[in-house]
Amino acid sequence: MTLLTAVFAAIVCTVIWYRNAPNNEMKVGVLCFMYWGASLMWLVDAIFAYAELRDEFFTPAPADMLNDLYLGLSVVALGLIIWLVILLIKDPKGVVAAALSKKKQA
Amino acid sequence: MACFLVPAAEAIAVTVATQIAKSKEKEPQPLKPETGSGDCGMENKIPFSGKIKWLTNLLWGGSALLAFEHVWHGEVTPWFPFLTAAGNPSDALAMLREMSTAGVAMALLVTAFWAGMLIVSGVMEKRALKTRAAAKQEG
Numbered sequence: 306m307t308l309l310t311a312v313f314a315a316i317v318c319t320v321i322w323y324r325n326a327p328n329n330e331m332k333v334g335v336l337c338f339m340y341w342g343a344s345l346m347w348l349v350d351a352i353f354a355y356a357e358l359r360d361e362f363f364t365p366a367p368a369d370m371l372n373d374l375y376l377g378l379s380v381v382a383l384g385l386i387i388w389l390v391i392l393l394i395k396d397p398k399g400v401v402a403a404a405l406s407k408k409k410q411a
Numbered sequence: 412m413a414c415f416l417v418p419a420a421e422a423i424a425v426t427v428a429t430q431i432a433k434s435k436e437k438e439p440q441p442l443k444p445e446t447g448s449g450d451c452g453m454e455n456k457i458p459f460s461g462k463i464k465w466l467t468n469l470l471w472g473g474s475a476l477l478a479f480e481h482v483w484h485g486e487v488t489p490w491f492p493f494l495t496a497a498g499n500p501s502d503a504l505a506m507l508r509e510m511s512t513a514g515v516a517m518a519l520l521v522t523a524f525w526a527g528m529l530i531v532s533g534v535m536e537k538r539a540l541k542t543r544a545a546a547k548q549e550g
Contacts, residue, residue: 307480338465339472345524346418346473346517353513376483380476387475 306370308347310377314384315340330397336388343380412486412496412506415477417514418521422470429467432460456536466525473521 318340322333355362365373396402436458481487486495496506 311476335468335472338468339476341524342418342469342471342473342521343476344473345469345521346415346477349513349517349520350414353516376480379483380479383479384472384476387472 306365306373307377307380308344308351310374310381311340311344311347314381315344332388332392332395332397335391336384339384339387340381343384412502412509413481413494414509414514414517415474415481417510418470418518419474419478421518421522422467422474425463425467425470429460429463432458432463436460457532462529462532465528466522469521469525470518473517 315337318333318337322329322337325331325333351362393401478487487493488495492498494506496502
């Protein structure tokens with residue numbers, strides 16, 4: 306479930322990035338790489354889990370699925386927070402810098 | 412247990428490599444399509460430091476989100492020894508085994524994915540140059 310959540314997040318971000326390309330002012334590319342990186346790593350995790358559990362891997366208990374979904378959504382939220390911090394620090398549109406210089410002038 | 416540490420270690424090494432590549436590249440590398448007439452349409456190729464940055468982002472992003480998963484499951488703690496499995500020798504052995512199997516596989520898969528991206532972007536760059544050169548010859 307965590308893998309699925311990360312893959313869907315990666316696909317949505319890639320579509321958003323493609324729609325706005327070549328304009329990358331919002332740094333959506335960073336978010337794409339982050340979710341794709343996590344998806345690939347969880348894919349390896351899933352392959353190892355499948356090798357261990359076999360058929361049981363595809364029939365998880367509902368409580369486990371819910372917990373994994375909750376984890377997946379939390380991971381997506383964390384990714385968005387990291388992206389937001391990077392966006393505000395790099396400030397490609399100069400919005401933060403302009404706001405700060407206005408405050409200094411006033 | 413601590414499989415994310417292997418891609419995280421690779422991320423550190425790749426970040427250093429990115430900085431070295433960046434310091435060596437002063438200007439964007441121009442591509443010179445062969446038009447036959449001697450003049451060349453200049454187009455900027457993605458520099459290698461830019462391409463290696465893709466790998467850095469994949470590795471750091473993936474490792475950070477996986478580290479969060481390990482915190483969620485109580486496998487990483489904010490106090491010494493930071494990894495719960497490092498507390499006793501039998502768990503530590505299992506952790507090292509997981510790092511050497513799943514961790515290495517994660518780092519390899521991400522690197523292979525990036526290598527695939529390099530090949531595809533290289534082909535696309537070449538195709539764009541060919542199209543541009545053909546258009547120039549016609550015009």
